[in-house]
Amino acid sequence: MTREKTGAGKHLSELLMNAYMGIHGRAAEGAFVVWGAIIVPPEIFRGFENVVLCVPESHAALCAGKGVGSEECLKAEALGYSMDLCSYARIDIGSLSDGYQDSPTFGLPRPDLLVSDNNNCSLLVKWFDVHRREMGVPHFILDVPFCYGPQQEKDLAYILSQFRDLIAMVESMTGETFDEGRFREAAHHTAEGVRQWKRFMSFARHRPSGLTVFDSFVQMAPLFTSRGTPEFAEHYKLLADEVAERVAAGVFPVPNEKYRLLWDNIAPWHQLRKMSERLAELGANIVAAPYTSCIGSLEGSFAPFDLDEDTDPLWHLARSQNHSVCPMGMDLRLAALGSAIEEVGIDGVVFASNRSCKVFSVMQMDEQRLIGEKYGLPTVMIDVDHADVRKFSEQSAYLRLEALLENIEAGRVG
Amino acid sequence: MKNARAMIEQLRKGGKPVVGCFPLYPPLELMHSMGLLPVVLWGLRDSVSDTRDADRHVQPYACSVARQLAQFVIADGPGLLDGLFFYNACDTLRNLPELLREGIAGSRRITPPMFRVHVPMKEDGASGYLANEIANLIKALQASYGVSFSEERFARSVSLYERARRLCRRLEDAVAEGVLTFAGFSAALASANFLAVEDQIALLESTLSDCEGSITQPSATRVIASGILPPPPVICDLIELAGLRVAGNDIASMHRSYAFSPEAWGNVRDYYVAFYRDHFPCTTLLHTADRRVDAVVDIVSSRHADAFVFVGEKFCEYEYFELPYLEQQLKKSGVPVLSIEVSIDDDGSAETFRTRIDAFAELLLGREGRHDA
Numbered sequence: 033m034t035r036e037k038t039g040a041g042k043h044l045s046e047l048l049m050n051a052y053m054g055i056h057g058r059a060a061e062g063a064f065v066v067w068g069a070i071i072v073p074p075e076i077f078r079g080f081e082n083v084v085l086c087v088p089e090s091h092a093a094l095c096a097g098k099g100v101g102s103e104e105c106l107k108a109e110a111l112g113y114s115m116d117l118c119s120y121a122r123i124d125i126g127s128l129s130d131g132y133q134d135s136p137t138f139g140l141p142r143p144d145l146l147v148s149d150n151n152n153c154s155l156l157v158k159w160f161d162v163h164r165r166e167m168g169v170p171h172f173i174l175d176v177p178f179c180y181g182p183q184q185e186k187d188l189a190y191i192l193s194q195f196r197d198l199i200a201m202v203e204s205m206t207g208e209t210f211d212e213g214r215f216r217e218a219a220h221h222t223a224e225g226v227r228q229w230k231r232f233m234s235f236a237r238h239r240p241s242g243l244t245v246f247d248s249f250v251q252m253a254p255l256f257t258s259r260g261t262p263e264f265a266e267h268y269k270l271l272a273d274e275v276a277e278r279v280a281a282g283v284f285p286v287p288n289e290k291y292r293l294l295w296d297n298i299a300p301w302h303q304l305r306k307m308s309e310r311l312a313e314l315g316a317n318i319v320a321a322p323y324t325s326c327i328g329s330l331e332g333s334f335a336p337f338d339l340d341e342d343t344d345p346l347w348h349l350a351r352s353q354n355h356s357v358c359p360m361g362m363d364l365r366l367a368a369l370g371s372a373i374e375e376v377g378i379d380g381v382v383f384a385s386n387r388s389c390k391v392f393s394v395m396q397m398d399e400q401r402l403i404g405e406k407y408g409l410p411t412v413m414i415d416v417d418h419a420d421v422r423k424f425s426e427q428s429a430y431l432r433l434e435a436l437l438e439n440i441e442a443g444r445v446g
Numbered sequence: 447m448k449n450a451r452a453m454i455e456q457l458r459k460g461g462k463p464v465v466g467c468f469p470l471y472p473p474l475e476l477m478h479s480m481g482l483l484p485v486v487l488w489g490l491r492d493s494v495s496d497t498r499d500a501d502r503h504v505q506p507y508a509c510s511v512a513r514q515l516a517q518f519v520i521a522d523g524p525g526l527l528d529g530l531f532f533y534n535a536c537d538t539l540r541n542l543p544e545l546l547r548e549g550i551a552g553s554r555r556i557t558p559p560m561f562r563v564h565v566p567m568k569e570d571g572a573s574g575y576l577a578n579e580i581a582n583l584i585k586a587l588q589a590s591y592g593v594s595f596s597e598e599r600f601a602r603s604v605s606l607y608e609r610a611r612r613l614c615r616r617l618e619d620a621v622a623e624g625v626l627t628f629a630g631f632s633a634a635l636a637s638a639n640f641l642a643v644e645d646q647i648a649l650l651e652s653t654l655s656d657c658e659g660s661i662t663q664p665s666a667t668r669v670i671a672s673g674i675l676p677p678p679p680v681i682c683d684l685i686e687l688a689g690l691r692v693a694g695n696d697i698a699s700m701h702r703s704y705a706f707s708p709e710a711w712g713n714v715r716d717y718y719v720a721f722y723r724d725h726f727p728c729t730t731l732l733h734t735a736d737r738r739v740d741a742v743v744d745i746v747s748s749r750h751a752d753a754f755v756f757v758g759e760k761f762c763e764y765e766y767f768e769l770p771y772l773e774q775q776l777k778k779s780g781v782p783v784l785s786i787e788v789s790i791d792d793d794g795s796a797e798t799f800r801t802r803i804d805a806f807a808e809l810l811l812g813r814e815g816r817h818d819a
Contacts, residue, residue, distance in 0.1 A: 112770030116507070117763055150567060150732065153537050157567070157732045158767035165771055173732060175572065177564040178540050187564070190575045362544040387507050390763075391537045394505050398548045 038278075040271040044251060047267050048094075051257035052137040055084050059141030064206045067143040067163065069156045070256055071356055072174060073349040075222055076199060078260035079215030080208050086140040088159075090256035092120040095127060096301035096419035097250075098136045105420050119388040119420035121159040128163070143169055145205060147198065151176035151359035153391045170205070172198055179331045179354045180361040191350040218260030219345030223338065225259070226328035228268035230336045235275045236319040236376050240289035242279040245318040246308040249299035252324060290315035291437050292377055296369070296399070297384035297392050298323055298418040303426075310430065316437055320376045322357045322368060329355055332364035334372055358391040365395070366402055373407055379440045381411040382433065388417045410439035449492040450485075450518070453640035454526045457483055460642070463528035463591050465561075466519065468542070469511060470535050470674075470698050470730055473563070473718055476583070477531070478643055479603035480593040484531070488675060488699055489636045490514040493522075502552075503545040509761040510789060511674060512538045520549035524556060529590065531561045535730050536764060559590050567732040571723030577715035584714070600714050606643045607707065613650035614704035620654065621692060622749055624663035628671070628692035629682035635700060636676075667810045668693035669784075670746050673757040674765065675699050678788060680796035681757065681803075688807035694749035696742050702728045729764035738768065739775050746781055753782045753810050760789035782810065 037045075059065050064083045068074065070090065077085045095101050096119070105119055107126030115122075132139025146169055148160035157173055164171040174194055177187040199210045232251070235242030251271060258264040278284070293311075295318045300307065311318065325334040331354040339348045354360055357368075372378070381403055383396045400411045412432045417423035448456070457464055462483045467474070469488045477484040488511055497504075500516035508516075519530065523546070534540050547557045563579045566572030584595045614635065620626040634653045638646040669685070671677060671692045676699065677685070685692060695701045708720035725731055727738035746754060754776050758765055773783045784806040786799055 112773060114763075114766040114769075116761055117766055121767075150534075154534070154567075154732060155537065155763050155767065158729070158735075158764060161735045162767065162771070173567055175567045175732075178534060180543070180562075186575070186578055190566075190572070361541070362548075385505060390505070390507065390761075391541065394508055394538055394541045395503075395545055397505065398503055398545055402548075 038274060040251070040267070040274045043267060043270055044253065047263060048253055048257060050263075051254070055086055056138060056141055058082075058084050064145070064202070064208075065141050065143045066145045066147055066202070067140065067160070068147040069149050069152065069160070069174075071149055071152050071176075071353060071359075072147045073195075074256075074259040075215060075218040075345065075349060076195060077202070078218030079199070079210045079212065080202060080206060081211065081214070082208055083202060083206060084141075086143070087256040088124040088140065089120050089156075090253060091127075091135070091137060091140055092123040092419060093299070093301050094136055094253070095123050095134070096421075097304065099302065100134045100136070101302055101419040102422050103134055105422075116387070118153075118155060118159070119417055119423075121155070121162075123419055124159070125162055128166075142167065145169060145202065146171040147174060148172075149174035149176055149353075151178070151353055152356055153358060153389070170201075172201055174198070176353050176359060178359055178361070179364060181364070183331060183351065183354050188347075188350050191353050192346060195346055195350060216345055219339060219348065221262055221265050222259045223348075224265040225254075225268045227336065227338065228265060228272045229255075230328055232268060232272040232275055233320070233325060235272075235279055238279050239292075239377065240284040240286055241292065241317055241319040242275045242284065243319070244285045244308055244312075245295050245321045245324065246299075246304045247285065248321070248324040249301075249304060252299075252327075255327060286312045286315070286317040288315045289317045291317070291440050292379045293318045293436075294369070294372060294376070294378045294381045295321040295323070295384060296381060296396065297321075297386045297416065298389055300384065300416045300424065301419050302421040303416075303424065306426075311433070314434070314437060316433075318382065320372050320378070322365070322372065325372055326356050326368065328352075329368070331355060331360040332367040334368050334375075358389075362395045362398060366399060369399070369403060370406065373403070373409065378407075378409065380409055380436050382436065383411060383413045384416045385413050386416050386418055387423060388420065410436055410443060412436040412439075448637075450490050450640050451493045451522055451526065453637070454485060457485070457640065457642065458526065464526065465529040465531050466523065466527040466558075468515065468530070468532035468535060468539050470728065471703065471722070471725065472531050472533065473580070473583070473721075474643070475603040475607045475717070476580070476595075476600065476714060477587065478606070479600040480584070480587055480591070480595055482529075482587065482591065482593065483642055485640050486699075487515045487518060489639055490518045491678070494518055499549055503549045504542070507761050508538045509674075509759050511759060511762075512542060515539075516542060516546060516549065519546050520553075523558060524550055527558050529559045529561060530557075531563075533563045533565045534567075535565075536762075561586050561590075565722050565731075569723070569733045569736075571719045573715075573719040573723075576719050576722065580715050580718050595714070597713055600717075603643070604707070604717065606647065610638070610643055610646045610650060611704040611707055613647065613654060614700070616654055617650060617657075618694060618701065620657045622668070622694055624666070624691060625657045625660040626653070627682075627686060628676070628695075629679050629686070632676040632682065632700070633679075639699075663691070666691035667753070667807065668749060668751045669753045669755045669810075670694045670696060670742075670749060670751045671755050671757060672696040672742070673698070674759045674762055677757040678796065681786075681788070681799055684796060684800050684803045685755065688803045689811070690753075690755075690803075690807050692755075693751050694745045696745055698728055698730070701745070702726050729762075729768050735768070739772060742772060743775070743779060743781075746776070746779075751781070752813070753784065753806070755806075756783060756785045758785060758787040760787050782806070782813075
């Protein structure tokens, strides 16, 4: 079953095209260009009038989604980068190496500053160091302590102090003064967008689900291109409204939904359409993933972490620096997974063991066992690579996915 | 040489708590000064015949250091170790503590107490934050073991560890001079790792003393070895059989560990701010990246080395992200580079490396202007 692009889907394409073209245009006019890792808060840079932010990880995901991931990886490997390294990094390094010849966005404008962090993974720092050496631009490392329990005050204070250092660095490099008002406005645009994102995600609770995880994977892109803008909030409102209308009208992506699954890992960008269609044919729908659900939440939870009028947005951003899956330990991950399983109503869990993302994957064997024990759910582990299709065996993956569905079915019969 | 398990068993007989520290650069001086016996949990190959317990908890694409550590702690940790210490040394290691807890709980045993510090990865050392981390660690150790801390005892421990590091540097000189084999040096350090620092000093002094009067080996082509751990003994043998001498190293468990100690410091917090901020560059200390190439080129130059041999730990992304640039810069300086990769399953297949090492040695012998020892 092939689905037509929805209104929000078309709007997404326009939003992304405008965002990338906007970045190129502004860079050409002399804007200060920052390359940031995905958890580095874009709102900080929106506090400057003449600063634009690019996110290499998002560009790499787009390359993979457009089918050029492996080609870009090969270019990096030809430069000596091991095939065992993260495929996002290889795509980024490879695509830069030939001036972005195969990039669907005409690449990214040359940076004036690199800002990485080590909360998602420390390898982002190593990856951005490659660019620092190649291009001779400064590299700011946002050093975020890992969480095994709720984020501690001392760590929050440390992150906040680094945000202030980062602001001072950009001020010093650009000669522009950080505009608190612009920053606050950006933070509230983001907060509203994230609120709408959570509303969109909530339609996964409906039976049948109002969305598939593949929809939400695709719709994540503005989180890395447009955060802090009015367009960001508008887009997610449009998306949530559209899904609400479709649910009300009885239009569902997998109408004969028999199996509701949860996906644990980064999106397999090169497989979205194929996997979505093939599972739908089997009556299976992957309805949620920590990767998308964690946005706008705190560590150990998928519940919204709202920004109210009285809260300092910089504090809010620092408090949510461990929001993603990777900057937290297994107990927190399990707590978040458990709440998703209970709230969304999950029949089985797909643990996608992703060699390109060890931080996401290294503890999945215990997670799989513990989730199975606690919730009595069938689970399966499949091998994927989020962006390098050469490391994905379709046959092996579907064999296991079909076995998972059989297990769910067997449990119902029994 | 006894294996790690036997050595830790011996260590425990002294009655002091033994703290197993995750690699790479834990605050050994601090723990020692508080009456604890810290050991770094690497070099466990001989104590871990397989990784069957670890394989139930750790994905197979984690490096052998992590998998062997996991196997060792799950199988032997509760009986051998009185505590575990870890810091944010790498992404895999930071995810291990809960996996170890699960592994140990699986056999209905109790996980030893765990202690943790976040080492700032900032060029300025983030002194205030790290000072607080060290203060918290001291409190946690006091609470767990009923021990106390004093700056005087700490200073004495620092002095002992500096002495041990100085002896390591002298032994590295002995290897460069050809009076000690690199394999012998590696074995001595591997043993020393599982001794109290006072006994480390005795062992290192004895090894150094044995070198005196030894016959200098014939001149050889000089190489610098690099990696996380020293090459497995069979690969060391292949290197030496090929006529190469490891005249220096950039190995995390060796030179990167003993090359530096802070010289001027006021108290324990100052010491560790300087220790991590100014540490000899390592791929895992993210803030030292700017200094790394110069530091490696300096080793090559000061040791009059002809070539660089990188023995990569499979799946160590920290090392592999830097390798292409390091290799490029060394080659620009006229230093040939051999890169080989070892993994947990390579113990019995060292022969696969023989051809490459021999070919590299022949290439070096064919070059003009190499330095004699």
